[in-house]
Amino acid sequence: MYRDLELYIDGAWRGAANGATRAVTDPATEDTLGSIAEATDADIDAALTAAQAGFSVWRRTGTWERAKLIRKASDLIRERAEEIATLMSLETGKPLAEAKGEVNAAADQFEWYSEETKRIYGQLIESRTADSRMAVIHQPVGVVAAFSAWNFPALLPARKIAAALAAGCSIIIKPAGEAPASCAALVRACHDAGVPSGVVNFLTGQSDMIARRLIASPIVRKVSVTGSVPVGKQILHLAADGVKKVSMELGGHAPVVVFDDVDAEKAAEVCANTKFRNCGQVCISPTRFYVHESKYEAFARRFAEVAKSLKVGRGMEEGVQMGPLANRRGLETIQELVADARQQGAEVLAGGGVPAEANRGFFFEPTVLGNVPDDARIMREEPFGPVAPLTTFTSYDEVMERANALPFGLAGYVFSNDLRTATRAYEDLEVGMVGVNEMLLATAEAPFGGVKESGMGREGGSFGIGDYLETKYVKIKLEERAR
Known part of the structure; x- marks a missing residue:
């Protein structure tokens, strides 16, 4: 059931450039379930090049077409829920019923953002003078580097992938090495739904090395992370050098x-x-x-x-x-x-x-x-x-x-x-x-995130897409008509 995982770059699955792998362990038995590829510098560069090309295509894809493909990915995730939940239970140890619930919650993210794709609204501003016009538009931020944790290995990457796609961004997703198969299943759903090559890329391997390489690249313009407070602080430092847009959901208590x-x-x-x-x-x-x-x-x-x-x-x-x-x-x-x-x-x-x-x-x-x-x-x-x-x-x-x-x-x-x-x-x-009087807070239609050292930005809901967009103000001077 559990199979060895390769990298997904530019629309194709492939092993690491040097063939290196590492084991994935069943936390209930401590047995080896399979392996993941360990991305090299060359693999990371290939993913960056692919994501840059994919962004050029995806940002110009019509919103209704983007919405259709994202919704198709949601449908495929639901169709494959049993299989994905089994993989998740094996790699995390969580009860199968909880795993199934998480897979459907991941599908909810894709469904929600397929609809939000059509609702990226701008604004018209009343000009002070009759011969000018002012407007605000929102455009995709660019290539996204995303890092997710192992505790919800389908839901966490789904929040990032779905929102990025809805905004018109391409993405390189790096899941946790403890539980990569659930995220890989989401990537397969995007591929099978027809999302163009290079728009979604999947890297596994040494987390610190991959994060440093991705965030240092000028190709990456946005970083999203779910992880511990120390990891979040480290990534924030790395992102500061390139003044990258950052959103992060970190630890809590x-x-x-x-x-x-x-x-x-x-x-x-x-x-x-x-x-x-x-x-x-x-x-x-x-x-x-x-x-x-x-x-x-x-x-x-x-x-x-x-x-x-x-x-x-x-x-x-x-x-x-x-x-x-x-x-x-x-x-x-x-x-x-x-x-x-x-x-x-x-x-x-x-x-x-x-x-x-x-x-x-x-x-x-x-x-x-x-x-x-x-x-x-x-x-x-x-x-x-x-x-x-x-x-x-x-x-x-x-x-x-x-x-x-x-x-x-x-x-x-x-x-x-x-x-x-x-x-x-x-x-x-x-x-x-x-x-x-309620404890089940997470849902696709509501914003998810914290304050203080628990992070910045929000995932989910209509607020979630905002972290993948840049706001652009436009002022137009109208030429005076000859009378």
Whole structure:
């Protein structure tokens, strides 16, 4: 089922110029699934040349024609959802049902942007004088270099590819080496839909080398990245030398504030089921739970019950609700954070370690920690895994100060049935997205992104295409007619 992956450059699949490859590992078994090509300098140069030529063609392709091809890609992704989801489950370990949901969400991005292609509106400005006209138009920024993470290996690149195509840009996409097959499937859909050669290009290999080469090239005019805060800062530095347009969705550490006017057990069920989705490896995953002291006991008890009830295993197995972490470094980080929290006095309410039956793979139990102090590492460092730290609060001002204390600002969550409290809270949280009594935020029609060190720009929705466009102002002097 899983096959070795080649590079896709100028409309054709091909191996690396020197034949080099690297392995892709199944995180549930630690077995090798297949391999990816390791792009060389020559391959990167070829992709840049192809993307430059592809941009010249694509930017002049009519909007309705572009829309038709993007929509065709969406249809092909949906037709192939079962196959793509299987590949995703193998390379990430996520449950098959979650993988299918992600594939359809990726198709949604292509469908949405096929429609946005036709809605790139300009503006007419009333001139001060009768003999002049002023207008604003939007044009594609140019060749895009895009880098996506492994935790949502279809949805993340779909947001970038679909928006770039809708705007009239060509793109070179570099997926994460841990989970490249899902992105490759999107590229195949674009190819089979009839997107011209050079418009979409796919590189795999050494991330740092590829990023430096692409961003240093004058051909690339826009950079899009989904990744960690340190990676985002590094790419921002690289892009600064060429004054490239940059959008980035980086790490988060989403606070959840549970006020005293809600049903604590119902809130706990929503929080627990969301927390352990994709093994907690979600940028907007709820990660710091501030529960009003009057509701803490009921909330903590129910949260732990849900965690203990989840079936952990390989994503391809029937009934599995949570798979492994994607790699060994993720597992080791989670173990360190849990150990530190326990040393700081946190109570283990559920889980806390590697499942007894797991002798292979990067598995960790759904874990709930109670009464976690704010100075524990897990309350300050993003826990990209299946661990939920709970603590209490007393007053509104106190909890807002604590919730906003970190440099992250991607997402936040509020549980309250009081309109005044909920409104104050979603306005006061220093984040780019807020869920009120709701935690499933990502959808094709809404903007996705953060503030502070969690990034800049937005993906998705009508705002998402703007980062792939340049605004041009035009003023026309009308020649005076002879009378």
